[in-house]
Amino acid sequence: MDEKIKLSIDGKTYEFPVIVGSENEKAIDISKLRSETSFITLDPGFGNTGACSSAITYIDGDKGILRYRGIPVEQVAEHSTFVETAYLLVHGNLPAKEQLRAYSASFTKHAKLHKDMKNFFAGYPTTGHPMAILSAMVCSLSAYYPELVKPEPTPEEIDESAVQLLSKVRTIAAYSYKKSIGEHFVEPNDDLAYIPNFLNMMFSKPGKPYKIDDDVVKALMVLLILHADHEQNCSTSTVRLVGSSWANLFASVSAGICALWGPLHGGANQEVVEMLEEMKKEGGNIKKFIDKAKDPDSNYRLMGFGHRVYKNYDPRAKIIKEQAHKLLTKLGIHDPLLDIAAKLEEAVLKDDYFAQRKLYPNVDFYSGLIYKAIGIPTNMFPVMFAIGRMPGWIAHWKEMKADPKTKIGRPRQIYIGPTMQDYVPVEKRK
Numbered sequence: 001m002d003e004k005i006k007l008s009i010d011g012k013t014y015e016f017p018v019i020v021g022s023e024n025e026k027a028i029d030i031s032k033l034r035s036e037t038s039f040i041t042l043d044p045g046f047g048n049t050g051a052c053s054s055a056i057t058y059i060d061g062d063k064g065i066l067r068y069r070g071i072p073v074e075q076v077a078e079h080s081t082f083v084e085t086a087y088l089l090v091h092g093n094l095p096a097k098e099q100l101r102a103y104s105a106s107f108t109k110h111a112k113l114h115k116d117m118k119n120f121f122a123g124y125p126t127t128g129h130p131m132a133i134l135s136a137m138v139c140s141l142s143a144y145y146p147e148l149v150k151p152e153p154t155p156e157e158i159d160e161s162a163v164q165l166l167s168k169v170r171t172i173a174a175y176s177y178k179k180s181i182g183e184h185f186v187e188p189n190d191d192l193a194y195i196p197n198f199l200n201m202m203f204s205k206p207g208k209p210y211k212i213d214d215d216v217v218k219a220l221m222v223l224l225i226l227h228a229d230h231e232q233n234c235s236t237s238t239v240r241l242v243g244s245s246w247a248n249l250f251a252s253v254s255a256g257i258c259a260l261w262g263p264l265h266g267g268a269n270q271e272v273v274e275m276l277e278e279m280k281k282e283g284g285n286i287k288k289f290i291d292k293a294k295d296p297d298s299n300y301r302l303m304g305f306g307h308r309v310y311k312n313y314d315p316r317a318k319i320i321k322e323q324a325h326k327l328l329t330k331l332g333i334h335d336p337l338l339d340i341a342a343k344l345e346e347a348v349l350k351d352d353y354f355a356q357r358k359l360y361p362n363v364d365f366y367s368g369l370i371y372k373a374i375g376i377p378t379n380m381f382p383v384m385f386a387i388g389r390m391p392g393w394i395a396h397w398k399e400m401k402a403d404p405k406t407k408i409g410r411p412r413q414i415y416i417g418p419t420m421q422d423y424v425p426v427e428k429r430k
Contacts, residue, residue, distance in 0.1 A: 009037055023058055040412045047308070050232075052240065052403070056089060056395050057231045064312035068229060069093070077319050082224045083107065083194050086391035089229055090162055090398060103163075104193070110167040111188035111197065113175070114144045121179050130176040130383045131261045137172045139254035141165065149248035158401065161249045162394045169390055170194070173383045174201035180379070195221050198387075203375060219327045219370050220384075226316040226363060227385055229392025230309075235259040235266070239393045240400050241409040249397055256393050257386050266382035266389075269368035272304040273378055276337040276369075279344070284336070286344045294353050304365030305348060306358070316363040324366040328373050338369055 003018040005028045014036055019027045027050045034040050043049045058067045066073040069088055076085055087095045087103050095103060117140060124133055141164065142149045148161040175185050178201075186201045196212045199220070203210040230236070239256040243249070260266035279286055292300045307314055328338055345361050348354045371381055400406050 007037075009039065019053070021053070023060070034412070040414075042414055046237070051237060051409075052232070052400065052406075054231065054396065054399060055092070056392070056399060057229045059231055059309055061307070061309040062311050064310060064315050066230070066315050073226065073315055074319065077222050077225050080225060081194075082221050082228075082388075085225045085228050086166055086394075089391040089395040090159075106163045107167040107194055108188075108190050108197075110164050111171055111190075113168060113171055117144065118175070118185070121175055121185075124179060126180055126182055128180070129261075130173065130180060130380055131257065131266075131386070133176040133179065134169070134172055134383055134386060135254045135257040135261075137176075138165070138169065138257060139251055141168065141250040142248055145250075149250065151246045153248075153401075158249070158398055162398070165249065165253060165394065166390055169387055170198040171201060173380075173387055174198060176383065177202055177377075177380055195224070199374075213331075215327055215330045216374055219323045220374060222319060222323050223367055223370060223384070224388035226319060227388030229389070229395065233265070234262070235389065236393060236396050239397055243397045243400050244406060244409045249394065252397050253390070253393050256389075260386055260389065261382055266385040268303060268362075269364040269371070269385070270378045270381045272364050273337065273368040273372060273381075275303045276340050276344075279340050280336055284340055284343070286340065286347055290344075290347060290351065302344070302348065302359075305354065305361055307360075307362045310360070310362065311358040313360045314362040317361045317365055320363060320366040320370065321361070324369050324373075327370060331373060333373055335369065335373065337372075341366065341369065 003020075004015040005018055007014045007016065014033075016033065017029045019029050021027075030041060041049070056069065058070070059065065068076055068085065069092060071088070071094075076088070080088070083104050084095060084100055087100065117137065120137065120140065121133070145161070145164060148157050148164070150157070153161070171188055178185050184206065186204045189197055189200055192200055192212075195217050199212065199216070200210045232240075235256040238259040239252045242255040243252040247255075263271055275289075279289055282288060289300070289302065292298050293302045324338060328335055345365070348359065348361075354360075368378070368381055371384060372378075376384060
């Protein structure tokens with residue numbers, strides 16, 4: 001017998017079904033709550049509200065678990081590539097050898113931008129933030145591929161849109177960076193794989209090609225894989241909400257990029273680096289900052305600690321920490337910020353104040369140090385996050401389009417404004 005939840009209002013009892021997920025997650029289906037009772041639920045931030053059912057990513061924040069299509073993220077980061085991870089998320093399974101080869105080849109085929117799109121970059125100021133450019137350019141893809149932006153695209157057209165987007169986003173990102181530093185664009189190189197191609201477009205200069213380092217490629221690949229999806233976060237929910245109006249994939253993802261831009265989401269790793277630099281200026285006195293974070297009269301908080309979902313150590317943080325130490329050692333970089341980060345992490349983990357509040361290092365704590373070591377400037381950090389998150393956004397948009405239960409997003413509200421009042425002509429207003 002199906003489980004139901006009973007709700008009593010004004011002496012009348014209503015029943016609502018319980019939905020159970022494959023990992024025994026439970027939800028109360030209140031889709032008919034308003035029509036049957038005239039009540040709605042109020043949940044600021046939607047922290048207790050499920051907007052959809054999804055088969056893409058599973059998270060158990062209490063146990064520190066993250067899985068892509070059932071596979072632990074630790075295994076994906078260790079054994080997979082970013083291209084293969086994208087296939088896994090978008091298509092629902094790991095590709096066979098020939099499928100992976102063809103998928104990789106499709107990225108090479110679609111890496112270049114339409115020649116007219118390159119002219120757009122000339123109109124942006126060099127001071128323009130790369131995220132602003134990325135969002136605008138991704139949305140502009142809608143104008144250049146009209147055959148892919150129909151209200152009801154075929155599965156083949158959706159897959160074509162996905163490949164176009166996954167391939168071109170790194171080119172757009174690299175061009176945005178080159179624009180910001182006043183250098184000429186570097187065209188995609190058909191002989192290079194996905195991440196080496198991106199690094200080459202970012203850092204090659206006339207007569208001075210970028211030297212590909214396998215350890216740099218591996219570190220960046222792991223970062224992108226760990227950012228590939230994280231279920232119903234702010235930006236992914238934005239992509240789904242915009243897509244629920246039947247907006248095309250490019251427009252929906254452009255909105256997701258804007259959501260990711262916020263410092264509480266994709267900009268958090270930049271704030272971690274800025275915090276560590278501030279600690280460095282103070283002579284590495286981390287106690288001063290810890291005390292300020294614990295002061296009940298202070299609004300200061302340590303960036304890179306705590307997560308809205310994880311109440312345990314973020315599994316991604318462990319992997320990134322190892323990559324940061326490995327890469328900086330390989331490159332011979334002694335970054336004092338890494339030393340400060342390690343001391344800060346150790347102090348926080350030993351402090352009962354933070355332990356009681358379950359404030360453990362999250363994915364943002366060490367990721368910025370890796371980007372910094374590679375040579376990626378802080379204003380490009382959220383762009384790197386966007387590249388990594390692209391497979392997840394696409395997978396959720398695709399899943400949302402295929403779900404017959406999808407309705408256009410239309411949250412309710414509780415009105416707290418003035419009650420009925422008459423209009424007063426301007427000459428009679430006091």
